[in-house]
Amino acid sequence: MAVGEVATLYRAVGAEEYYSIMSTMQFSIHPRCLPVKYFGLDYNETLDFANMVINIDLVAVLEVMVEKDILDRIGDFTNVDVFLFRKGTVEIQPEYLDEFNKSVISVTHRF
Numbered sequence: 001m002a003v004g005e006v007a008t009l010y011r012a013v014g015a016e017e018y019y020s021i022m023s024t025m026q027f028s029i030h031p032r033c034l035p036v037k038y039f040g041l042d043y044n045e046t047l048d049f050a051n052m053v054i055n056i057d058l059v060a061v062l063e064v065m066v067e068k069d070i071l072d073r074i075g076d077f078t079n080v081d082v083f084l085f086r087k088g089t090v091e092i093q094p095e096y097l098d099e100f101n102k103s104v105i106s107v108t109h110r111f
Helices: 015-024 043-050 068-074 094-103
Strands: 006-014 037-040 058-067 089-092 104-109
Touching: 006 015, 006 043, 006 068, 015 058, 015 104, 037 043, 043 058, 058 068, 058 094, 068 094, 089 094, 094 104
Parallel strands: none
Antiparallel strands: 006 037, 006 058, 037 089, 058 104
């Protein structure tokens, strides 16, 4: 399979989600998590979010490389927090999670 242009996303995750993603390289819906998956478009902004006092359950920031054409088609780029995520965010709704997972090229633990 030839991969076209690649987009890089960042997701702050808790321990349970971290272990699930790193063992399967897939994003899934967990009972104690929102079904929607939010990603930052900038590593430092996502790291700042993870380090906020209210986010004590977040243990890692993952760098996720995906096929850009698929992301552009299924992602919602409405920024959820313009003050923290100045460079933007993308949201993946649960009904697009399987398609998103098929577009994942790599997942790397950044922090």
